[in-house]
Amino acid sequence: MSFSKEKIKKTLENAKIKNMIRGVIFATIYIITTIVIPFLTFSWVMSLEIEGVDLELYQDRYNQIIFFVLAFGLLISGTAFFAYSSPSQSIRRGVFSLIQIILNCFYLWSYKFSGALELELVLVDMGVVTIDLAQMILTYMGIYFLVVILKTYDLVDFIVNRNKIKYERGKKR
Amino acid sequence: MRYSRIARLIMRIFLLLLASTMSLVSFLGGYSALLILGDEKNIDLNVDMTGNMLNTNDTTFELKIGFKFDNKGYFDLEDLKIELELSMVYEYFNYSGDGKNKPIGVSLYEGKKTFKTVENGEKLKGSISIERADLEITDAIASDIYNHIDPRKDIIFMGDRIAISGKYSLGLISFNVEIEDYEIESFKIS
Amino acid sequence: MFFQLENSPFWQAIADIMSFILNVFRPIVQPIGTVLVLIINFLLNFFPSENITIYVVIFCVLVGSAIFVNCKWPGDVYLSVYKKEGDKSSEVKEKKPSIVEYLDKKAEKKPEAKFPEEIEATNDSEEEEPNL
Numbered sequence: 001m002s003f004s005k006e007k008i009k010k011t012l013e014n015a016k017i018k019n020m021i022r023g024v025i026f027a028t029i030y031i032i033t034t035i036v037i038p039f040l041t042f043s044w045v046m047s048l049e050i051e052g053v054d055l056e057l058y059q060d061r062y063n064q065i066i067f068f069v070l071a072f073g074l075l076i077s078g079t080a081f082f083a084y085s086s087p088s089q090s091i092r093r094g095v096f097s098l099i100q101i102i103l104n105c106f107y108l109w110s111y112k113f114s115g116a117l118e119l120e121l122v123l124v125d126m127g128v129v130t131i132d133l134a135q136m137i138l139t140y141m142g143i144y145f146l147v148v149i150l151k152t153y154d155l156v157d158f159i160v161n162r163n164k165i166k167y168e169r170g171k172k173r
Numbered sequence: 174m175r176y177s178r179i180a181r182l183i184m185r186i187f188l189l190l191l192a193s194t195m196s197l198v199s200f201l202g203g204y205s206a207l208l209i210l211g212d213e214k215n216i217d218l219n220v221d222m223t224g225n226m227l228n229t230n231d232t233t234f235e236l237k238i239g240f241k242f243d244n245k246g247y248f249d250l251e252d253l254k255i256e257l258e259l260s261m262v263y264e265y266f267n268y269s270g271d272g273k274n275k276p277i278g279v280s281l282y283e284g285k286k287t288f289k290t291v292e293n294g295e296k297l298k299g300s301i302s303i304e305r306a307d308l309e310i311t312d313a314i315a316s317d318i319y320n321h322i323d324p325r326k327d328i329i330f331m332g333d334r335i336a337i338s339g340k341y342s343l344g345l346i347s348f349n350v351e352i353e354d355y356e357i358e359s360f361k362i363s
Numbered sequence: 364m365f366f367q368l369e370n371s372p373f374w375q376a377i378a379d380i381m382s383f384i385l386n387v388f389r390p391i392v393q394p395i396g397t398v399l400v401l402i403i404n405f406l407l408n409f410f411p412s413e414n415i416t417i418y419v420v421i422f423c424v425l426v427g428s429a430i431f432v433n434c435k436w437p438g439d440v441y442l443s444v445y446k447k448e449g450d451k452s453s454e455v456k457e458k459k460p461s462i463v464e465y466l467d468k469k470a471e472k473k474p475e476a477k478f479p480e481e482i483e484a485t486n487d488s489e490e491e492e493p494n495l
Contacts, residue, residue, distance in 0.1 A: 014462065015437035023429060071410075071418040078425030085429050087438025106410070109403045127335075127352035135393075136199065136345040138400065139385075142392030143191050145399045150184050157177045164175070169438070191388060194381045201378050208370060245370055247378035293375070343385055 015087070023085025030080040034107065035073035039066060065111070072107035076100055089165045094155035101151050105144045108137060198248075202342030205246025205293075217241040220330060220358035227319035229312040232305070236282075236330075238357070239300040244291045248342050256285040256336040257301060259357075263318060264326035274323050278331070280309050327359040 042065050083096035119131045158165065209215050217240060224234030238257070244250050259282040268275035282303050291297045310318075322328075332355040340347050411417055 016434045019433045019437055020430065023433070027426075067412070067415065071415060074418045074422040075425075078422040078429075082425050082429035082432075085433045087433075090438055092432070105399060105403055106407065109400060110407065126355065127350065130349040130351075132347040132349070133345075135347065136195070136342075138393050138396035139345065139389060140195060140396070141399045141403075142394070142396035143188060143195065145395045146184075146188055146191075146392070150181065150188065153177075153181065153184075157175075157181070161175065161177065190384070191392070194384050197377060197381050198385060201374060201381075204374075247370070247375055248382070293378075294370075343382055343389075 019085045019087065023081045026084035027077050027081035030077040031073065034076050035070060038069045038073075042066065042069075068107075068110040072103060072110055076103050076107060079103060088169070089158055091155070091158050091162065094151070094158040098148070098151040098155055101144065101148050105141060105148070108140060108144065111137070198342050198345060201247045202346050205248060205341065208245045209243070212245070215243040215245055218357070222358075222360055226305075226308070226328075227315050227322070229315055234305050236303040237300050238303070239298070242291060242297040242299075244293055244295050244297070246341070247293055249293055250291040251340040251344055253288040253291060253297075253339040254285060254337070255288075255301070256334070256338075257332065258283050258334040259303070260331045260333050262329040262331055264323040265321050266323040274326070279314070279318065280333070281330075282307060282309060324361075327361055329359045330357045331355065332357050 042062060079096050079100040083093050083100055086093035086096065118134070121129045121131070219239050221237045221239065222235070223237075225231045226234050226236070228234075240255075242250075242253075258280070260278050260280045262276050262278045264274040265277045266274055268277075284301070284303075284307070286299070286301050288297060288299055308315075332352060335352045335355055336349065338347070338349040
């Protein structure tokens, strides 16, 4: 094995570094999916064209949407970093994963307050198109609630089987 | 693997299936909108008038607003409803006595109609028929307009408000299109 | 345009399957969502909605505490023997040696390297004849 590969392998065997790398990777993924992509999407929606007709999203609605996306995106990314930099199947990972999923529900529903659930697009010189996504979001919320139950189950499992998890972790090494 | 992990894995697969379903439905709903709106042949509106609206003795008068909708998308279009507020704009001949005409708007009709579910791949051909009895203008107003209208100019039928609403993507997405001050058709008075 | 928008039978089949799945589970999932929404609507009133600073501060606190906690307790402590619940007397907790400790131990086993002069000096001192 070459010297650099051996060095990388030894570095990754160090649990602290492995945890931090995993935390950074997942935090980055969450920052991209909860902040960057929605930000770019709403900026793009600001001026759209369908069949030669311009659509406009109101500026104040846009500012509200961006605020909530940024605020909850930061919270979700922070908890994701904590959760994923924790050892696998540890209690603290369970706790922060549960908090993260609950924050995801807030993130999703805060789109309603920013007006993104009821998109109003102005057809210039013609009228208004309103798209109501409330039913879709309610269904998503129901699915999220089931995920919350799943994460709670995980947490209880990590607490109850704590010694068995530590033993299995040792066996893998 | 612990039994608790197996139960968790099953639950996770189920939730992943549900979330993927929702994502795919959202994507296909958006794609369907592009399929329908991308081709102007899929939505068609036309107005046909028989008889003379301003002649109170003419019993053959009928204003027919027909439309065609081709559901080229992947889902059924449910609860389709059209609300219409029609008005008419005509040129009042020599309104202030100085030889100049004045365009006058008169509210004609206000009504709504619901349609059956349009399944994917189906074409809907519907119409709203407006007869003399449905008009908001009285015979007296119609006679007054007939006496003062400039016959050289067209009568313009305006959609003061045309609202089309419905549900798509298994009822998950509701849309409402409101068009205001839309010139539908113009006619010469006979 | 690079592609022609058209209705594909493959995606239609996918849409039909998705429709069936959703129609089965929606009556269960949507009411749950409605209840969750009521709870969240209430709790969202407690989140500040004008100042982004507090959220940035919370993010920094979370990241900082994660770095501290997960470096201090990285989860490399494990059990070498696992007994079922109730029999904890023979639990042995053994920490896996870190790379540094492993290298130190390896170094201890190796004999110290000696320069050639030292070896000669040692040999010379051994051959010195006793003063009679």
